Amino acid sequence: MSRKPHLKNGILQADLCVIGAGSGGLSVAAGAAQMGAAVVLIEKHLMGGDCLNTGCVPSKALLAAAHAAQAQRSGGRFGVAPVEPRVDFTQVMAHVHGVIGAIAPHDSVARFEGLGCTIIQAPARFTGPGEVEAGGQRIAARRFIIATGSRAALPPIPGLAATPHLTNETLFGLRELPRHLAVIGGGPIGLEMAQAFRRLGSQVTVLERATILPKDEPEAVAVLRAALAAEGVRIIAGAAITRVDPGRITLADGMVEPSHILVAAGRQAVVDGLGLDAAGIAFTPQGITVDAALRTTNPRAFAIGDCAGGPQFTHIAGAHAGVVIRRALFGLPAKMDYRALPWVTYTDPELAHAGLTEAQAPGCKTLLQPFSGNDRAQAEGVSEGLIKLVLSPKGLILGATIIGPGAGEMISLWGLAIQQRMKIGAIAGVTFPYPTLAEIGRRAAGAWFTPTLYGAKTRFFVGLTQRFLP
Structure with missing residues (x-):
């Protein structure tokens, strides 16, 4: 049985205060509470964070629907007559949100309160090195874990900010299949969604200012690029976008006229509004500054997951959680090893x-x-x-x-x-x-x-x- 946070002179006292209920924050909170620590968990938006609500889970559910559609087109090589699938986009999105709903109870307020955590659903702000304020409540803790994640970055392209566009946060709210989806960014998210929407029936153009998947082996990237091209995904590498307007993306050497625009050009750490300066926590545009053990410049605070400025993957946030639990709860030496990332x-x-x-x-x-x-x-x-x-x-x-x-x-x-x-x-x-x-x-x-x-x-x-x- 975990110890409960308790009030003392109006201040909620805890062993751990976790800011952010995404993958990393939930892992720390669940592990610490079950090991007997008094845990306060603060989340300003949705339990489960980006991964459950607007990232890994809905995107993979959409990919599964797209795979089912493509299977109907590709049976000819096995002697099964290929047919063009009839896609009901409303039902596709119902499947996506059904998957989110099926997983949500595992990340819910009720589950974590059952584990012994005190949940505060409000923005958090440091008021000093050892204190946070959220929802009108002051929280003091022995250790703070910042797990606020990241959001889609908006490249500084003229006209883009003023033009209606999608990111991963709004993509899964679509009610109609895009006629022509332009994807700005040729990284993993951009290519996954490009293929998914092409298989579901959209015309798709990917605009990448350099080369697609630059961190991967070129032999493998060549195989993927050929597969996407064979399905009708148009990829323009070295695309110099000079301006974006509703219904038009102007390139240095041409033009694309999409019905919808998806921005998938990288992500930025969420650190605004946290009052990090008041806590003595250093940060840069890339994220919060941490050492190999994920400790910030405030020795009482750690940062994990996307906001820590390193590799931005859900499984890395989970690995970070393990390091922090060993350090914050047991005082054991532990650090991240990215050799096998x-x-x-x-x-x-x-x-x-x-x-x-x-x-x-x-x-x-x-x-x-x-x-x-x-x-x-x-x-x-x-x-x-x-x-x-x-x-x-x-x-x-x-x-x-x-x-x-x-x-x-x-x-x-x-x-x-x-x-x-x-x-x-x-x-x-x-x-x-x-x-x-x-x-x-x-x-x-x-x-x-x-x-x-x-x-x-x-x-x-x-x-x-x-x-x-x-």
């Missing part, structure tokens, strides 16, 4: 990555294996896709990229291998079930040993042993 772009095919890319590891060795050599991939009509491994000269696994069906499900094995500093022989020695797509990893690993295993020295040794073995 995984990320997934949930397009079709999925693009998953963990660890270093080839560009980040000078002097590395690489192994590349196409899905065309995988029996399960052939059975399922997967003609494109690959795995790329980045290794040290001695075979230490440094990074992995997979593009293909279920890539996000397969990448965790490689994250574990990187985190545990395994060599490629460890994977080459694993027996994978047959036939599975995951076998492509073992096949790639085996290629590391091909030059030695089938080289002249091995042939000489085998010939020699065969002369003497009974």
Whole structure:
């Protein structure tokens, strides 16, 4: 049973005060309360934060609907007559919000009050290094956890701010399918939504000022770009947008005339209105300044998740929560290790990555294996896709990229291998079930040993042993 926060001289006293009820904040609050800490949890908007309400959950629900539509178009290769799906966009959005509703009780006020947390639904503001005010209540705590997340960034394009546009916060409130969706930004969010709306029936144009997915391996990005183009997603890389007006996006060398505009050009940490200066907490436009243990410049305060200025993924916020619980509740040494950081772009095919890319590891060795050599991939009509491994000269696994069906499900094995500093022989020695797509990893690993295993020295040794073995 957790201890309850209590009032003393009108001030609510707690062990932990968590600001923000998104993925990271909820993880800290739930863990701390169940371990016996007195926890105050403050959320100014919706429990569950961006991930549940306007991010991961609704976007993946929309992608599932889009996948179902595309399946009707793509049966021809299996002898199943393809048909153009009849999309009821109202029902698609009902599915999206139904999924949110099904998950919401897990993140609800009722559940967290049941765990022993005191919930305050109001904006929070530091009034000093050890005190926060929210909803007219002053809160003093031994430790503060800032988990306020991020919001869509608005690029400084002339006319954009004054032109009606969508972000992830408003996209899932659409009631009609866009005739022509222009997506500003060729990152994971932009490409996922571009493919989803194209499959649901919209014309889609992606405008990227540089190159799409610049942090991923170029071989994998090329596969994805070809797949999107084959479905009719128009991608304009190096797009110089000079102005945005209702119904018109002017480029340096052309024009796009969309019915709707989705801005997916990066995200910015939410730190405004928190009174960080009053708490002695340093921050920049990229987020709150933290050390490797996620402690801010105020030794009583930590920042986790998107607002901490690092990688912006829900699973990273969860990992941050684990570090902070060890530090804030038990005083144990703990810090973040990003060596095996995984990320997934949930397009079709999925693009998953963990660890270093080839560009980040000078002097590395690489192994590349196409899905065309995988029996399960052939059975399922997967003609494109690959795995790329980045290794040290001695075979230490440094990074992995997979593009293909279920890539996000397969990448965790490689994250574990990187985190545990395994060599490629460890994977080459694993027996994978047959036939599975995951076998492509073992096949790639085996290629590391091909030059030695089938080289002249091995042939000489085998010939020699065969002369003497009974």
